[in-house]
Amino acid sequence: xxxxxxxxxxxxxxxxxxxxxxxxxxxxxxxxxxxxxxxxxxxxxxxxxxxxxxxxxxxxxxxxxxxxxxxxxxxxxxxxxxxxxxxxxxxxxxxxxxxxxxxxxxxxxxxxxxxxxxxxxxxxxxxxxxxxxxxxxxxxxxxxxxxxxxxxxxxxxxxxxxxxxxxxxxxxxxxxxxxxxxxxxxxxxxxxxxxxxxxxxxxxxxxxxxxxxxxxxxxxxxxxxxxxxxxxxxxxxxxxxxxxxxxxxx
Amino acid sequence: xxxxxxxxxxxxxxxxxxxxxxxxxxxxxxxxxxxxxxxxxxxxxxxxxxxxxxxxxxxxxxxxxxxx
Amino acid sequence: xxxxxxxxxxxxxxxxxxxxxxxxxxxxxxxxxxxxxxxxxxxxxxxxxxxxxxxxxxxxxxxxxxxxxxxxxxxxxxxxxxxxxxxxxxxxxxxxxxxxxxxxxxxxxxxxxxxxxxxxxxxxxxxxxxxxxxxxxxxxxxxxxxxxxxxxxxxxxxxxxxxxxxxxxxxxxxxxxxxxxxxxxxxxxxxxxxxxxxxxxxxxxxxxxxxxxxxxxxxxxxxxxxxxxxxxxxxxxxxxxxxxxxxxxxxxxxxxxxxxxxxxxxxxxxxxxxxxxxxxxxxxxxxxxxxxxxxxxxxxxxxxxxxxxxxxxxxxxxxxxxxxxxxxxxxxxxxxxxxxxxxxxxxxxxxxxxxxxxxx
Amino acid sequence: xxxxxxxxxxxxxxxxxxxxxxxxxxxxxxxxxxxxxxxxxxxxxxxxxxxxxxxxxxxxxxxxxxxxxxxxxxxxxxxxxxxxxxxxxxxxxxxxxxxxxxxxxxxxxxxxxxxxxxxxxxxxxxxxxxxxxxxxxxxxxxxxxxxxxxxxxxxxxxxxxxxxxxxxxxxxxxxxxxx
Numbered sequence: 114x115x116x117x118x119x120x121x122x123x124x125x126x127x128x129x130x131x132x133x134x135x136x137x138x139x140x141x142x143x144x145x146x147x148x149x150x151x152x153x154x155x156x157x158x159x160x161x162x163x164x165x166x167x168x169x170x171x172x173x174x175x176x177x178x179x180x181x182x183x184x185x186x187x188x189x190x191x192x193x194x195x196x197x198x199x200x201x202x203x204x205x206x207x208x209x210x211x212x213x214x215x216x217x218x219x220x221x222x223x224x225x226x227x228x229x230x231x232x233x234x235x236x237x238x239x240x241x242x243x244x245x246x247x248x249x250x251x252x253x254x255x256x257x258x259x260x261x262x263x264x265x266x267x268x269x270x271x272x273x274x275x276x277x278x279x280x281x282x283x284x285x286x287x288x289x290x291x292x293x294x295x296x297x298x299x300x301x302x303x304x305x306x307x308x309x310x311x312x313x314x315x316x317x318x319x320x321x322x323x324x325x326x327x328x329x330x331x332x333x334x335x336x337x338x339x340x341x342x343x344x345x346x347x348x349x350x351x352x353x354x355x356x357x358x359x360x361x362x363x
Numbered sequence: 364x365x366x367x368x369x370x371x372x373x374x375x376x377x378x379x380x381x382x383x384x385x386x387x388x389x390x391x392x393x394x395x396x397x398x399x400x401x402x403x404x405x406x407x408x409x410x411x412x413x414x415x416x417x418x419x420x421x422x423x424x425x426x427x428x429x430x431x
Numbered sequence: 432x433x434x435x436x437x438x439x440x441x442x443x444x445x446x447x448x449x450x451x452x453x454x455x456x457x458x459x460x461x462x463x464x465x466x467x468x469x470x471x472x473x474x475x476x477x478x479x480x481x482x483x484x485x486x487x488x489x490x491x492x493x494x495x496x497x498x499x500x501x502x503x504x505x506x507x508x509x510x511x512x513x514x515x516x517x518x519x520x521x522x523x524x525x526x527x528x529x530x531x532x533x534x535x536x537x538x539x540x541x542x543x544x545x546x547x548x549x550x551x552x553x554x555x556x557x558x559x560x561x562x563x564x565x566x567x568x569x570x571x572x573x574x575x576x577x578x579x580x581x582x583x584x585x586x587x588x589x590x591x592x593x594x595x596x597x598x599x600x601x602x603x604x605x606x607x608x609x610x611x612x613x614x615x616x617x618x619x620x621x622x623x624x625x626x627x628x629x630x631x632x633x634x635x636x637x638x639x640x641x642x643x644x645x646x647x648x649x650x651x652x653x654x655x656x657x658x659x660x661x662x663x664x665x666x667x668x669x670x671x672x673x674x675x676x677x678x679x680x681x682x683x684x685x686x687x688x689x690x691x692x693x694x695x696x697x698x699x700x701x702x703x704x705x706x707x708x709x710x711x712x713x714x715x716x717x718x719x720x721x722x723x724x725x726x727x728x729x730x731x732x733x734x735x736x737x738x739x740x741x742x743x744x745x746x747x748x749x750x751x752x753x754x755x756x757x758x759x760x761x762x763x764x765x766x767x768x769x770x771x772x773x774x775x776x777x778x779x780x781x782x783x784x785x786x787x788x789x790x791x
Numbered sequence: 792x793x794x795x796x797x798x799x800x801x802x803x804x805x806x807x808x809x810x811x812x813x814x815x816x817x818x819x820x821x822x823x824x825x826x827x828x829x830x831x832x833x834x835x836x837x838x839x840x841x842x843x844x845x846x847x848x849x850x851x852x853x854x855x856x857x858x859x860x861x862x863x864x865x866x867x868x869x870x871x872x873x874x875x876x877x878x879x880x881x882x883x884x885x886x887x888x889x890x891x892x893x894x895x896x897x898x899x900x901x902x903x904x905x906x907x908x909x910x911x912x913x914x915x916x917x918x919x920x921x922x923x924x925x926x927x928x929x930x931x932x933x934x935x936x937x938x939x940x941x942x943x944x945x946x947x948x949x950x951x952x953x954x955x956x957x958x959x960x961x962x963x964x965x966x967x968x969x970x
Contacts, residue, residue: 114366118429119415130424134400135377139423161498171639175631180502180641182524185494188486190500192558194630195456195482196506201632218494221487262654295383295417328377335377335423438815438826549854565841571889608853609811609820609826695851 123155128173133337137292137325139167141175141234144302145205148309149176157201161190161345163215165207166240184215187222190229201312203230208322209239213248213275219278219335226283226317229307233274233320236327237346244330248272251349256330275322279355285317288354291347293339300352307357314357318346324350364416367405368429373426376400380418380427386411389418436613441469441579441605444612445509445535448583452477452531452617456482460514464603466551467657468509482506489514493521495536500530500688501640503628505587509535511603512553513544522596525563526657529627535583535599537606541759541766548765549604551687554572554742557598558716565654567661569597569668570716574690576610582713589618593664594627600686600715604688620685642744665717672711675701679708681781682726684735684747686712690767693736696773703774705781720750727751732784734777736760738768754783792847794932797853798922799840800864800870800885805919808945809862810841813923813933815941817845820934825853830919838867862926864905864918866869873898882933883929885922901929908963919958928964935961 123146125234132138135324149155158176161166164183171178181189186204194202211219211233218332222229237243238256245258249271253262279287285307290301301323326338333341367389376396380389381403388411392404405412414431440445446468447455457476469485476483484500486492492508510518515536525532527609550661568736569589571582579601586597615673620786625643629638644650674694678684685693692712700707712719712728727733732755735744744759752763760776762768796813800806810826817824817893828841844850857880861872864885874895876882881899887906904927909918919941927933942957 115431117365117414117430117431118419118427120425120428129373130375132423133662134375134423135379136423139425140421143425157631159502159629159631168641169770171637175632175637177632177637178639178641179498180524180528180643181494181497181522185490185497186522188491188494189498191484191491191503191507192456192458192495192500193502194498195495196499196502196504197630200502206763217487218491221491225484285636295420298420309466335379336382339379343428436809437816438824520830594942604827604853607828609814610850611824691850692852693851769856770864 121150121184123149123175125173125175126140130173131169132166133329135326135328136166137236137323137340138234139225140292140298141323141325142170144305146174148306149174149301151306152309152313154201154309154313159193159197159201159202161193161202161204163206163210164241166211167205167207167210167234170205172301172344173308179244179318180272183220184210184213186210187215187218187229187231191222191225191227191318194227194229195342203232203309205232205298206234207240208233208235208249208274209247211291212272216248220281223278223284223320226285228312228315228317230312231321232305233322233324234263235274235322235350236305236325237271238327238330240330244327248273249350251345272287275320275355277318278318281318283317284356285311285322286319286354287356288320289322289350289352290325291352293324293326294344297352304354311358314360316360322350324352364410365426366375367412368428368430369403369405370428371396372403373424373425374404376403377423378403379392379423382419383414384423385415385417388412396406433615434610434613437578438609438611440467440607440609441576441601442537443471444576444579445599446475447470447614448580449507449587450479451614452507452584452587454481454507454587456496456499456506458484458486458492458499458506458508460486460492460510462511462514464539464606465509465511465535467606468535468537470495472547475685480499482577487516488523489548493518493532494532496532497521497525497528497530500527500532501629503624505531505533505591507533507535507661509537511537512539512541512550515553515556518555522560522568523564523566526562526566526568526641527564527597527653528640529594530658531594531642532596532598533586533590533599534596535601535661538600538602538715546765547603549602549688549738549767550764551602551689551738552742552764553600554686554715554737556738557600557719558746565594566657568716569595569664570600570714572600572687572713572715574687574711575612576605576608577612579605580612580614584617587626588694589668591624593620593660595664597659598622600687602688619718646756654668659718668714669717669719669721670713671719671722672713673708675708676726678706679731680706680731680740681734681777682708683777684710684723684743685717685737688737689736692768692770692773696777699774700777704776707777718746718750720746721749723747724752727754730755731754734758734760734780736768736773738762738766739764761769793851794845794860795844796843796857797840797858797861797872797875798836799861801866801867802837802839804864805916806839806864807841807842809919810843810922812920812938812941812945813926814843815944816934817843819944820937822847822848825850827853835951838871840868860926860930862922864922865889873970880903881929883922883926885918901925905962909960912960912963916954917957917960920957921963924961924964952963
């Protein structure tokens with residue numbers, strides 16, 4: 114028999130995910146690894162991750178990786194890219210990291226048009242610290258710091274990250290994808306590949322926001338969590354490509 | 364005809380695969396893992412698996428290998 | 432002519448010295464009185480095909496430095512007091528990550544926004560740090576424009592040699608003043624970084640640089656290791672300068688730009704018959720505790736002179752272990768101490784000590 | 792021996808440049824020298840001054856409350872610095888913009904119409920260099936020969952075309968009398 118689905122080569126040998134059961138980080142990292150394999154860039158990568166569940170990327174991927182303080186992945190990546198413009202540089206963050214504490218760094222990296230690719234996992238909460246209100250927490254969503262649900266008067270609105278990044282002139286690609294169904298997972302991989310490809314083509318900043326579930330902090334089964342992504346998140350955070358610059362400059 | 368192999372050391376018993384398999388070939392087993400959760404098992408007596416790999420693609424822990 | 436003397440501002444001297452040292456990337460955010468460093472380097476780095484980013488904040492700037500140095504190149508940022516406060520988080524990470532970050536702090540006054548007068552209020556911030564956890568930074572304090580050059584060279588070398596962040600602690604006076612100085616050539620050997628630098632996992636195992644070991648024992652061992660490393664730094668790299676120490680009864684202790692006033696005051700006091708010497712730590716961290724203790728053992732009293740409310744004072748007191756008197760002549764940040772004021776303050780202290788000795 | 796200078800005027804008069812030329816002249820002469828600026832938040836029109844200390848030994852203090860020689864190019868600076876001149880010291884003033892008053896009897900006064908001379912040379916912008924010429928005539932410590940070399944060094948290759956005018960400005964006043 115022939116193996117038709119196997120662990121990507123860019124995963125570390127004998128890695129064991131330390132995420133909670135049903136967490137979509139595992140799928141997102143696998144997709145990143147598959148794209149790295151397909152583009153054949155593993156040996157050229159220096160990646161940067163900052164604090165949050167996302168920081169443990171270096172335990173799972175067989176690539177060079179530097180840790181940054183919370184929110185500073187994009188700043189650190191900018192430093193790496195400026196020091197070694199010939200290397201492939203990407204970041205892997207959560208929404209709290211990318212769009213709250215690190216929003217200035219994220220936006221300015223996009224505005225400068227750094228040739229960096231960036232993956233942001235949006236699960237509408239701070240996962241690592243136990244499910245607090247984050248920048249993407251949905252209206253009405255109950256978290257440990259919005260016990261009666263997010264209402265606008267008290268907490269303001271969630272941020273639509275991919276749309277904001279698309280507005281930056283230095284952005285070459287910005288898309289939002291989800292991991293709740295097989296077709297969405299396939300689309301997510303294509304989006305990651307494009308976000309990586311714009312860096313290889315020297316077009317600018319490549320960005321993918323991935324809607325993910327956090328069953329533990331949402332207090333749901335993994336299947337119900339995926340249902341929530343579909344029924345509650347996607348209507349607020351529509352999937353799609355918000356900006357795409359092609360090689361001929363369009 | 365296809366076949367899957369589940370890596371029990373990676374599986375965290377989230378049961379996404381049990382709900383994903385179109386043929387219902389993956390089920391909770393009576394064995395428990397170190398957290399006391401029932402582990403999953405692949406049972407394909409009639410040779411129904413077509414190696415669609417949907418279970419593997421949705422497995423968050425990369426615990427499933429698929430053969431054809 | 433690398434040894435030719437030029438009249439140059441401290442800020443430009445630091446910037447050009449960084450270029451000579453092989454600084455590959457500069458990241459910074461404007462703040463007086465150090466902005467000239469970034470201004471000078473913006474053109475220079477582009478001209479040389481090196482990296483330069485006008486960062487969106489000081490937070491971003493120092494994290495860019497962390498990213499850049501993780502790849503094995505030399506990189507730096509510069510800032511001033513209240514903005515260096517913003518960078519403390521990253522310094523704690525850089526110390527734990529063992530990243531050779533070079534940070535220039537051209538001090539202004541504080542607390543808060545403060546003003547741009549020369550000041551020495553960041554001694555504690557630099558030496559003891561505002562970041563979390565048990566970490567140590569190498570701190571170098573220049574006293575002349577020439578030393579701004581020499582110690583910038585040394586900062587880059589020590590940072591890479593020991594994989595430890597280094598702060599060059601200058602102040603608004605040194606940053607803004609001009610003095611004749613010569614650059615010479617970068618005097619240190621290049622440090623081999625190939626065993627740890629991130630360059631892509633080609634023909635070797637993947638590397639990651641991170642500050643946290645998720646096993647308690649490993650994390651604790653990491654802290655022990657960091658401090659063992661700093662013991663070696665203390666052993667090898669502690670430097671200081673002494674004037675007229677041998678026959679001195681009283682040692683004026685000072686750091687940074689105030690040194691020249693103290694030396695002038697020493698000369699005046701010596702003419703008046705007081706046996707006064709000057710001791711100046713060049714490395715504020717590692718601090719020359721051992722040498723100060725030796726001098727105290729020989730019965731020499733200390734008077735610390737500084738432009739803050741008594742920050743290095745505590746280190747000197749700690750170092751003498753109660754063997755001799757330690758007094759403080761100081762002013763708050765930004766208020767200049769003239770030679771005359773130092774002389775009269777020292778005379779008062781000496782008189783006070785005499786009266787006390789006579790009364791007991 | 793250590794001598795302190797304060798050069799002062801309003802932003803745009805080229806005070807810092809004049810100070811740079813003076814400090815370079817001392818450096819070329821082989822002396823120890825420091826230059827230290829002080830300026831307000833305004834970029835133009837505010838007050839600007841710089842202090843230059845020259846010494847045969849190491850310079851003891853970059854910034855001092857009192858000064859041996861003050862060079863002031865406008866009235867505001869005269870009013871501010873006349874009281875900071877040491878007894879027996881000298882204040883050199885630009886009489887085009889400073890009225891002839893002598894509030895103290897224990898210091899020397901030099902008045903010269905520096906801006907007027909500069910205008911006659913073709914540009915008020917060289918007032919600062921004219922003032923250095925006056926300073927050299929009023930003080931033995933400052934040498935015109937080294938000032939000339941300093942002008943050439945400071946303007947350098949980039950502003951080479953400005954050197955002849957500036958050298959002329961330096962020589963515009965050969966002698967001034969202490970009053």
